[in-house]
Amino acid sequence: MKHPKALTGAIIIVAFLTIAASPIASFTFWNGLYVRVAGFFADGNPVAAFSDVQSLPNETDSDVAKAALYALANSTDAESVGDLATFAGNRYPLEVRKAAVYAIGDVGGDEAQRILVGVVQNADEVELAKAAVYALANTLHTGQSGLLAEIVDSPVRTEIRKAAVYQIANVGGDDAVDALGRIIQSDSPTELRKAAVYALGNIGSPRARSVLSRLVGSEG
Numbered sequence: 410m411k412h413p414k415a416l417t418g419a420i421i422i423v424a425f426l427t428i429a430a431s432p433i434a435s436f437t438f439w440n441g442l443y444v445r446v447a448g449f450f451a452d453g454n455p456v457a458a459f460s461d462v463q464s465l466p467n468e469t470d471s472d473v474a475k476a477a478l479y480a481l482a483n484s485t486d487a488e489s490v491g492d493l494a495t496f497a498g499n500r501y502p503l504e505v506r507k508a509a510v511y512a513i514g515d516v517g518g519d520e521a522q523r524i525l526v527g528v529v530q531n532a533d534e535v536e537l538a539k540a541a542v543y544a545l546a547n548t549l550h551t552g553q554s555g556l557l558a559e560i561v562d563s564p565v566r567t568e569i570r571k572a573a574v575y576q577i578a579n580v581g582g583d584d585a586v587d588a589l590g591r592i593i594q595s596d597s598p599t600e601l602r603k604a605a606v607y608a609l610g611n612i613g614s615p616r617a618r619s620v621l622s623r624l625v626g627s628e629g
Contacts, residue, residue, distance in 0.1 A: 474501070475508035479515075487518030494524050497537075507540040514544025522548050522556060529560055535568050542572045552582035561592055561601070570597075571604045578608035583616055590620045 478496055485493060493516065496509035510528055513521045525548070528541035545556060557580065560573040574592060577585045589612075592605040606624070609617045 471502050471504045474505045478505070478508045478512045482512035482515045485512075485516050487516060487520060490516045490518060490521045491524065497524075497528060499533075503534060503536060506537055510537065510540045510544045511547075514547040517548040526556060526560070529569060529573075530563065530565060535566060538565065538569045539572045542569060542576055546576035546579055549580045551580060552584050554580040554582065554585040554588055558588040558591075561588075561597075567598055567600060570601055574601060574604040574608050575611075578611045581612060581614075586612060586614065586616045586620060589617075593620075593624060 474496075478493070481493065490513055493509055493513050497506045497513070499506075501509070510525065513524055522545060525541045525545040529538050529545070532538040532541065542557070542560065545560075549556070554577045557573045557577045561570045561577070563570070574589065577588055586609065589605040589609050593602050593609075595602070606621070609621055
């Protein structure tokens, strides 16, 4: 269950500390943000009210926008997660876009997964795509590594595929072990196959150790 009043209080405290550190530079923006936050929590429509963040100038403090996104994620349900995708668009600084991606992952659900896979496949920046991989893994439960395995098999850059390999291990489960085993035996780049070996070691289950032992035997 969400706690809007607690979140509002936390934002007030952070705003106060920031204003104290740099009163001239941040007072106007923080004050405006607080009014929006307090207002949308009061009338119970967080997504609609927080859309006002879109109208803020791009040069505003990225840390403030990131804090706003995390607060929004705490009051957004899975059906409304698409509203957060707006903030992952090119008009925002990279750090804000990454925060939006992480916020989408925090909300979770099928729609969040669809959006995150789209970011992975279409992002121009490797950093943003990797953030989407981490966020996607955050939406998955043990034994649900299929979406990550699809990313590994996709034509995105090797760094992104490598991030997906490590996240397969973090999701865990027998299907993760099997997916990593397939990567090792594939014609993927050596860098990717080595990452899959390390990922199996991180899982450390009897099934993972069995795959590694077979690998050593086949190379002997």
